[in-house]
Amino acid sequence: MAGEYLLAAEADKIQDFIFRASQLQEVVGGSQILRRFCEEVPEYLRPRPAEVVVAGGGSFRLLFSSKEEAEQYGERLAEIYQRATGGSLTVADPVSVDGNFPEAASKAEKLLRRAKNRRGGAFSPVQMPYVAFCSVCGVGLARAWRQEGKGGARSQYLCASCLNKSREREDGRGEFLSSFYGGVLDEKDLSRYRWPKQAKDVACFDQRRHLAYLVADVNNMGRLFNRCDRAEMKELSQNMERIFHESLREPVKQLMERAGDDGKKLKENFIPFLPLILGGDDLFALLPAPWALDFTGKFVKNFNERIRKFVQDGLMMEEAAAPTINAAVVICKETYPFSLAHRRAEELLGKTKRLAVSLQYEEGINCSAVDCELISGSFAGEEVEAGKFRPSLRPYLVPAEGARGVPTGWGADLADLIQARYDLADLPQKRRARLREIFHLPVAGSREVEKTINRALREFVVRTQEVMPAGSGKENGLAANLCRALKSLGGGAEDREDEFLRKFGRLPKEKAEFGHGMPDLLRFWDFTFALDKKRSDYERGR
Structure with missing residues (x-):
């Protein structure tokens, strides 16, 4: 509609504001302040916007009937935000909608990015020899001396921002x-x-x-x-x-x-x-x-x-x-x-x-x-690449429901990592230690990496079959589960059950030609439990 103007505004460095805290509940208080600001302030200020299109997460898109009203509102919004949080809010120049809202929104976004990059240089904060700084964030000037705990066991100076977050925190x-x-x-x-x-x-x-x-x-x-x-x-x-x-x-x-x-x-x-x-x-x-x-x-x-x-x-x-x-x-x-x-x-x-x-x-x-x-x-x-071999498949992929899975050379499905942990719950700690050694052999950087690690893994599977025969583990036996886990977290030729390394090809700068997810599983052994299984299902292999 002609005569409408779109105002775009966005809070700066939200995470800095929220993380200026010493306790988790103060972080929650910061998030609550931001939420209340986005929900309540846009309708409270004058001149009232013709329509609130977006107001959430520190981002605002507001429509006004005139450019002057939009500019006046933007100045007041930034001022109120600074008083409430101690932070800054960038406001872009209003954009005429002129009957094409998507084009106006795109232009407003560009102006907002430009305004954020155009911020002024460094400035010197107010300093006085008899002024205290906030004990929580160490940045703001103290506005209050507050005692907390039984008998005022914990006393500290608080700036306006941290004081507001502390009050929000008390409302558990x-x-x-x-x-x-x-x-x-x-x-x-x-x-x-x-x-x-x-x-x-x-x-x-x-x-x-x-x-x-x-x-x-x-x-x-x-x-x-x-x-x-x-x-x-x-x-x-x-x-x-x-x-x-x-x-x-x-x-x-x-x-x-x-x-x-x-x-x-x-x-x-x-x-x-x-x-x-x-x-x-x-x-x-x-x-x-x-x-x-x-x-x-x-x-x-x-x-x-x-x-x-x-x-x-x-x-x-x-x-x-x-x-x-x-x-x-x-x-x-x-x-x-x-x-x-x-x-x-x-x-x-x-x-x-x-x-x-x-x-x-x-x-x-x-x-x-x-x-x-x-x-x-x-x-x-960090798992460091060693020549042609990388002892990790991170990051893991999460395909959409019903998708054809992870393409060859791009890594592994996160669900395979979780399933492998359940399948290998009976694997003793000594066996896990030996498995970890195989993936960190000195040969990992040589041309023989594929042949050497595959041979060591085949020997490991055979030895596991000898010391833990079928029936000693879940369902098909530990050795069968081990082979399945090595294949799902590795790869190799589809028609060769004794090839376990997965070829890489997902990123241009990836130097490694082979990788495996078993080192990831061993590193995150205690943190890959499935939500649909009880903890007791994982305690036999400790």
Whole structure:
């Protein structure tokens, strides 16, 4: 419609604002502040927008009847955001719709990116010799001295932003968490449920006090938004949270069942999953480490199915327009800083996106990828390529339901890794140690890598048959399960059951010619439990 102007605005460095915290509940408080700001402020400010198209996850798309109203509103929105969060919000110049909303939205997005890159240089913060800085974030100027704990055991200075997050934190059943758990469980009355408040509430599910952080991000959302008219963009924005909730419903309920396996009343109606960030197309959450990888695989598959269905049935677009989601899991001790875990997960997420984009470009397949890392102490160990052999198949792929599977040379299905862990639950620790040695032979960098490792694996299978005959393991026997696991996580010629190495060819810069997923399984041995199986099913091979 002529005479309308589209205003685009976006919060800057949202993660910096949310992670300026010392406790997980303050991170949740930051997410709740952002959620309330997006839901309440756009309708509160004047001049009121003619239509709120998008308001969520720190992103705004608003329509006004005049350019002057849009500019005035943008200035006030940025000012209120700074007062509420202590952060900044970038506002682009209003764009005339002129009867073509998709073109105006695309232009507004470009202007917004340009405005973000055009920000001013460094500035000196206010400093005085008698002014205290915030004890939590160490950045903002203190506005209050607060005592917490019994008898004021913990006292600290707080800036305005951290004070607001602290207040939100005290509302343990606030809007952000109650809306999330209500949507995931599809229930309105949450009074009988409990959820984590601290990292130790989740770390208790692992004997060595490990927990997992999950980071997920949707690919190609910008491209999909640019194809939408105003009604479609509004509908997409309003339904993203519902799609996240429905995608998490099945794995979260299965996680609750596993939490109650030990029969302790303490864990009845306990939800061992804590969302720290959920806004727009981003998710950052805390969950128990033993089931983290299977949980992520199920969530990713559910999300891709639901977003595809919504794009086809809700937006009336072709299936190819549907975005996919990629994820990264970082497993660490409960004392490891959540901000560092998130930073590492973001680095891993970059690998998954490159792999998914390459697979789509080369093979024409929309497929998600999941990467993972185990941080021991403060070190994030990486499997390094050794010449022609790479002792890892990360990132793992998650094909769509009913898809033809993972193309040769592109890696392995995450579901194969989870299934292999169950099949090899009876494999003794000494056998696992020998298997680990085979994949780290000094010959790994030579031309004989394929022949040498295949021969060592054949000998290992024969020896396993001798020491653990058929009937000693699940179903067909441990040796048969071992062969199946080596083939599913490896490869080789389809007509040769004694060839186990998988050829690579997925990325142009990949120097390794062969790889195998068994080293990944051995590294993540205690963190590849299936959600549909009890923990006791995995305890015989310890």
